[in-house]
Amino acid sequence: MIAMRHVLGPLLVILAGLVAWEALHLGVANSSLPSPLETLRQMGVLLGDPTFWKQAGQTFYAFAVAVVLSTAAGITLGVLLGMKRLAGEVAEPILVNLYSLPKVTLYPLVLLIFGLGISARIAFGIMHGLIPLTLFTMNAILQLKPVYRRSAAVMGLTSWQTAVSVILPAILPQVITGARLGVSLCLLGVLIGEMFASRNGLGYMVTHAMERGDMPTVLAVALLIAIVALVANGLLLALDRSRRPS
Amino acid sequence: MATSALYRFSGYAFWLRLAVIVGAVGALEFACRIGWIPMTILLPPSVMAASLAEILARGTYNRDMLVSFSNVAAAAVIAIVLGFLIGAILHALPKVRGAVEPLLASYYAVPTFMFYPVFIILFGVGSGAIIAIAVLLAIVAMITATLNGIDRIPPVLGKTARMLRMGPVERALKISLPAALPYLFTGMKLSVAYAFIGVIASEFILSGAGIGYAIAYAYNNFNNRDMYALMLLIILAVTVINAGLDAVDRRLQSRLRR
Amino acid sequence: MSAVLAAVPSAATDDHHARLTGVTRVFGSPKGGAVHALGPVDLDLRRGEFFSVVGPSGCGKSTLLDVLAGLSAPTAGRAEFEGKPITGVPAGVGVVFQEDASFPWLNVHDNVSFGLRRSGVDPAEIERRVDYALGFMGLKDFAKAYPAQLSGGMRQRVCIARTLVMQPRLILLDEPFGALDQQTRLLMGDELLRLWRETNATVLLITHALDEAAMLSDRVGVMSARPGLFIDVLETGWPRDRDSRIVSHPRFGELTAHLWEKLRAESLKHLRGS
Amino acid sequence: MSAVLAAVPSAATDDHHARLTGVTRVFGSPKGGAVHALGPVDLDLRRGEFFSVVGPSGCGKSTLLDVLAGLSAPTAGRAEFEGKPITGVPAGVGVVFQEDASFPWLNVHDNVSFGLRRSGVDPAEIERRVDYALGFMGLKDFAKAYPAQLSGGMRQRVCIARTLVMQPRLILLDEPFGALDQQTRLLMGDELLRLWRETNATVLLITHALDEAAMLSDRVGVMSARPGLFIDVLETGWPRDRDSRIVSHPRFGELTAHLWEKLRAESLKHLRGS
């Protein structure tokens, strides 16, 4: 019931987007802009194609590894920087700078270091996803109300107990917010990596389709990716909501 | 007192940060010089800097720089203005806002580049399409910041405006806008960063001009000297832009520290 | 009301400055129901008096103030200011709100002169009034400071000065000292009394602190829980020329105790009722 | 101290429960200078007494509490609890902090049982104690609610209950009613008195409200501005078996007025000094 309410509005917006798309398609009449229907049909074709699933598997494998690694590393790094106030203050502008750097331009360097193959894509995904999570975690700890730790102290908790049962749950909402951004950017990083230099994965598939002018495939894949991102985001949101009442 | 203490602390952190950066650059230089990192992979920072100076002196990439920076500026301005308007409209329509907001959060996962061919239809090749991609990337931050900023205008300021018998326009210009400005600026800052990312990245992947393209071209032609010089240029540009915006941001934010 | 207190002659005149008759305010709630926030309330504010309102949180004190300020129209009843019904914000009324309403983007001087500059008053006259208000409120050294650089109490003083320069004949203050500790409240109370005496304005002060109300006012109105009604109006009988030294007067303890008792009785009634 | 007040015999015993001797706390400031926040302070808390501390903001009241709770070591002087020097957080001391310390990610029941669950107490016993504390604090119907769904006052009650279940022998409360209106404060004060009577614990209450201190305590310590010192300790002489009805006692007004005078004198001294 409640889930319905959360989903209905966005669905209407998406529907409106599709209508606008169709109108645009009719308006410009260009072979590079297929209609939504064509795209959906192509999506159906793709979903029934085992090679598509192989490519998607490649992408999501890289994506999953990148997400796991960047989440673990981001939270750890964020916690470390957050606990050591000075370290956090030293690191923050550097991290923000790295975050606002167009990372594609560093891709040649990544290729030179990691070579081809999946490790470069994973590395690229991590480059995109790690920093937001680190920043959010760090700021969450810096902004943590000191009274929580003091409460833990007067209740006689050990520092380990404090970390696990007070600090972590207290920063979780911000960590989830950071993870939502991080996961999205991780996926983007992996895809860009695949688009630029790779022989498989959805990003490669898109580049390949672009080169052949196969726009229905390009848009179908883009849509599928958007759906996956939305679902991942929705799950994280639901996780966040489930943890606290309205 | 608390503020000035923080500043002193920041000053200390500043020097420490500088030391960290200098140390890292020095270590890189050292590793390259003694051959731990082969020159075919990475150049020593000093060589990058020398090469950058050379490029700037020769003016090889002046045209690319001009193209890139003017595109970034155009994209940032469009994203900020449009984002503010959309944000303000969404704020006035809470129902629509409720439907759109969840979508904004996962927005960044959609690789905007994939729509490049579509943008070419709409905006033509070259700057038009690239600016469109960058705007698409940058606008969300501005919309979010605008919503947030208007949300946070304390209602009591509205009451004060009414006590002063202000009209809606005067109220918007003299109360709402300055009150929301610090939040809007945070959005502007992000928008500029994303516009930069969007322009350079699209040039890199798609275009035939600009710094991004120049890096890709240098990469393809094994011209590591030029490639790293241009990368350094981008890092420096981002740093300078960030530092500038940050200084303004800090001033605005300090107003909010109540 | 105890005979001792009533025996003291009132310092205020009998001239009506503002008057509420049977004022009720009902808010439509988003759920479709309605919140009866206030009233029916009758109130006569005498010209030049210092009137305090105390009452439990949510009893409608701020709502009452909004009605007097013309920010909120009563659902039923009549509100008048200087003999004319209140429709829209009446000229001559100044408000200091419960929340900090200083403009963070303007320095203290510009905050205080903000209203005047819009009203077309002659610049020299503006400077004169602002200077006076800043001096009066002890803000002279902070004219160039921004609100973020001030303490909560000083920001509240900025808001008072901003209201003051408009030379209102009726000043409405909604818990202006809420954020302050007792010591600072004491000093602020003295300043407020001085201001009241020098301007001859009528003052309506909303406060939570019973002892503060007892100390400052000519009359104290005690409100019941929502929907707020005046369950008692206490005449303090202080001379017009007073300050916080009055706490050493034996009647101060009596007044405070009396207010506490009223409140306790009201609390108990409320408890039994719910 | 006035003779009238001193004549009343004290309700508390003479047994020392906690004791501060010449306690001073200096904070190193980032500028290299030092903030002398507190002391030197001498304080004897008698076993089972209700002691209140009043004083201007920033005078070191919270610092004093931190020293007693073992959260902050004194720069100079000695702090003892039950005869042993305080090093680290002593067992048997419970604290309710000035800020809302309820954990927003736990519901009321889990907030209250939080400390117990980690102390290895038998689950059945935990339930028994939590049930009792929830009932006592009027939170029974809200066991499954989350802090975000409660008012500020109810959240503060959650924190009190959380401290209560640990069965502390010394309870330190730092302005626990800061966010509440007078009416609720009155009710909370009554509950606190009942709690104090039933548990036989020693209570140290920090408050801004002079009348609250006068109403609740066996003794009230008045502190000077920073660096805080006790400039007066007032014995109220109330019977142990008391509640808020005491506001109708003539001595309540006297005590309040006495505290106000002390504060006013201190304010003036401060004004002249600066």
Next chain:
Amino acid sequence: DEISVTQWGTSLYGAPYAVAMAEGLFKKAGVDITSIIGSGGGGTTVRNLLASDTPYGDVAIAAALAAQRQGLDVIIVNTGTRSVAEASLVTMPDSPIKSLKDLEGKKVAITSPKGVSEMLLLMALKEQGVDASKVERVASGGYVNGLTMLEQGAVAAAALIEPLSIIRADKYRTVVNYGKVLPPMTTSVGITTRAFAKANPAKLKAIIAGRADGVKAIYADPAKAAEIVGKDFKLEPKIAKIAVDNMIGPRMWSEGEFSIPELNRTVDGLKLIGEVTADVDWSKLLDPSYLPPALQGTK
């Protein structure tokens, strides 16, 4: 082993590798090629091959020259393709543009500056005596983008390449087919690092021999080759058939032997776009000794 082939999966450069893999010709020659590393082209392929374990790759000649210019230790060990028949210039069916001459004062979409599409355009213009400075070249970033611009009327003509030109044959009209106006020239070459060549001469020879056999197999049975290519490149069989057939006539694929005139013709083209400024001393770059003995002589 994995080797690198430029435009793998999009252009027919790689057809011999596909056929050689499918027919087991590499195995027969003594090396097991399991998969091909593809890339967008140009320097990326060279970077890729340098990064891989078996650093052999089929790359555009411009990329090979650029790599050597920048001091990378690579040598050219065979030639790959020798025709530009897959490339063409198209316009809209109703366009007044009938020949290259008509392009004067018009805009033409190329993929990227200094790329193959620009080089071919300039070579063809020169061949036909049209003043190149009168033809404005617009970089579109890709063939499809160029077509989009063409459809939108932003340019008068756009560069195109197979198999895209076959897939969309009915949408555009060909202005010029470069294979018809330009003589044969070497377009791609096989390169490797000197170190790899020294260490694994046998493997290198086997790769080259396997590819040569693949080329022979294509010419021997084009239909079968088209089937294999179609499957590997995910082309409709019909289109693959046309694509391969189009390349049989101009003998697109060389078996690997070097032809200096054909090499120099490409260099002339590269000079036109400014990629190369001086003549190339082939003796330092070429090493025919890994070719099958019959092909080792240079023409």
